[in-house]
Structures are given as structure tokens and as C-alpha cells.
Amino acid sequence: MAQLLVYSDEVRDALKASLPVVALESTIITHGMPFPRNVETARFVEADIRSQGAVPATIAIMDGKIHVGLSDADLDRLAQAENVMKCSRADLTFALSTGQYGATTVAATMMAAHLAGLKVFATGGIGGVHKGAEETFDISADLDELGRTPVCVVSAGAKALLDIPKTLEVLETKGVPVIAFGTDELPAFWSRSSGLPAPYRLDTAAEIGALLKMRAQFPDHGGVLIANPVPEAEEIARPEMSEFIDAALAKADAQNIRGKDVTPYVLGAIFELTEGRSLETNIALVRNNARLAARIAAELV
Numbered sequence: 001m002a003q004l005l006v007y008s009d010e011v012r013d014a015l016k017a018s019l020p021v022v023a024l025e026s027t028i029i030t031h032g033m034p035f036p037r038n039v040e041t042a043r044f045v046e047a048d049i050r051s052q053g054a055v056p057a058t059i060a061i062m063d064g065k066i067h068v069g070l071s072d073a074d075l076d077r078l079a080q081a082e083n084v085m086k087c088s089r090a091d092l093t094f095a096l097s098t099g100q101y102g103a104t105t106v107a108a109t110m111m112a113a114h115l116a117g118l119k120v121f122a123t124g125g126i127g128g129v130h131k132g133a134e135e136t137f138d139i140s141a142d143l144d145e146l147g148r149t150p151v152c153v154v155s156a157g158a159k160a161l162l163d164i165p166k167t168l169e170v171l172e173t174k175g176v177p178v179i180a181f182g183t184d185e186l187p188a189f190w191s192r193s194s195g196l197p198a199p200y201r202l203d204t205a206a207e208i209g210a211l212l213k214m215r216a217q218f219p220d221h222g223g224v225l226i227a228n229p230v231p232e233a234e235e236i237a238r239p240e241m242s243e244f245i246d247a248a249l250a251k252a253d254a255q256n257i258r259g260k261d262v263t264p265y266v267l268g269a270i271f272e273l274t275e276g277r278s279l280e281t282n283i284a285l286v287r288n289n290a291r292l293a294a295r296i297a298a299e300l301v
Helices: 009-016 037-051 072-080 089-098 106-116 141-148 164-173 205-215 238-254 259-273 277-299
Strands: 005-007 021-024 055-062 065-068 085-087 102-104 120-122 152-155 178-181 200-202 224-227
Touching: 005 009, 005 106, 009 021, 009 055, 021 037, 021 106, 021 277, 037 055, 037 072, 037 277, 055 072, 055 089, 055 106, 065 106, 085 089, 089 102, 089 106, 089 141, 102 106, 106 120, 106 141, 106 152, 120 277, 141 164, 152 277, 164 178, 178 205, 200 205, 205 224, 205 277, 224 277, 238 259, 259 277
Parallel strands: 005 065, 021 055, 021 120, 085 102, 120 152, 152 224, 178 200, 178 224
Antiparallel strands: 055 065, 055 102
16 A cells, blocks of 8 residues: 555655654645635645644645645645546545546545554544435545544534534444534534534643543544634634525525535535635634644644
8 A cells, every 4th residue: 555655755754753744635725715725725724733843744646646745836736736536435546546636535534644654634624414314315424434544633523514413423323532622512613612512522632642542552443533613713603604504505405406516515605605704714723723633643742
């Protein structure tokens, strides 16, 4: 498997020196926002990780290889590429075998990070159980990956357009600890509050590091989900956000949007409804998660 991995010089040197490294997904670059805002945001997030003494490793599929860490030139090349595949577990090997560009989702980033020896991954929000899944069976592969792959995922919770109570039930069934950072209530991506109590709470990166070290002693345990609330100054409060989400979901249903297309369509509709506020909040929470992930990674080296 090592022949599939291409490490950036910075990541390779960090791993050799046993420095903390944080994995990052690449769908935020290719499917989250237009060029050049996507590259600017990616570089801000990488800088946030470096500011905490860790090394960023943005993961993407290029030239039939899994790139672990992107140079500035690679980042620009990916950001401007056309027809980039959105890769989850089912798509990863297809992109590799055909040589197509691939941007990794939470699931594929976890797979690649584990293969590369990385233990901590920062993202915005995980996928989960979609509303109406009892009829559509639309459930993200992120949940299965969290149940099987031993990587700590630092997020702002599940994306708020999902059925969060059902998402929590599935995570519990799969044995995934859901840890709220510094709060008793589960955050809901754009909002600090979901109205749901968090299964567990930890208040420091050191406490999270201790949990990860304990779980590492059990070889059959999967991942851990850290739910880190968006900074208060950047949040969109839950009552207001709920109206935007309901309107966007209704629009998607009216357009008969299904499957993988639902999340990007709804996020785009929410962007329009909030007049861009949702994107600014999204960027703020990703950066906040990156800083926390760097501190957690430092506890593991």
C-alpha cells in the first residue's frame, strides 16, 4: 500500500521527526467554494494548524496516487481542476485506478489518514443520517468509517441539515464515542446548540489525548468524534438556521434532488438564503476545528 502514498516534503519530515500532523480533507477545496476563495481558505486552515505547532496534511487523489500533504503548486492544481470526483469509500479506488482527480470526503480522508499513519483529522462537519432516511436509506458512509477506522475526527458536529438524533443513534450502535468539547450540549455545525445533550464532554486537548491513548490499546476500536462548537461570534443561532435549512430542503425536494447531490445542493441553497453568512460561519468553524485538532495531535507525540 505504501506505493500509493505520496507525502509532501513537509509531512514526510514531520513524521520522521515525530512531530504532530493533522489530516485535512479536500472536498472543501473542490466542492465547497469557487476559486480562488477555496485556495485562500485552505491556506488559512493550514496556517491555523501550523500556529499550534503541528503540520497540516491535506489529502487528495492526483495522478493515481494518494497525496498526503499538498505543495502550493499541487493545491492550485487541484483547486482549478475540472470534473474532480468527490471520493468516499466507494469511490476512492475508482479514482486511483482511472487516474482521475479526487477530493476526499470524511470517510475517504479517514481511510487515507490511517493508511498514512495519521491519528487526527480536522473537518467542518460529518455526514450522517439524512431526514427521511427511513424511506430513502440515505445514510452517509462517514458513519461506517467512524465505526471501523481508528482516527480522531474533530468537527463542529454533524451537518445541521441532517437528522441529528438518528445520526447519534447510529454512531452509538457503531461504538463511536461522541465527545462535545467544552459544552454539555451537542453543537449543530453552524449553531452552537442542537437542543440535544452531548453523550460525553471533555474540556481540554490533554483529556482528549488521554482518551485516544486508551482506545489505541484496543485494536478493534474505531474512531472518535469530537464535536467542537463554532465560536460564538460567528454562529448562526439555531432558531434562525432551522428556517433556512427547512426552506433549502423543501427546495431540494421540489427539484427531486437525491443521493450524493443533496448535500451540495442544500448547502448552495442555504448560502443564497443566508446571503453568504453560512459560508463565513463554515470557514470559521473549520479553522476553529483545525486549531483544536493540532492541540490534540500534539498530545499524541
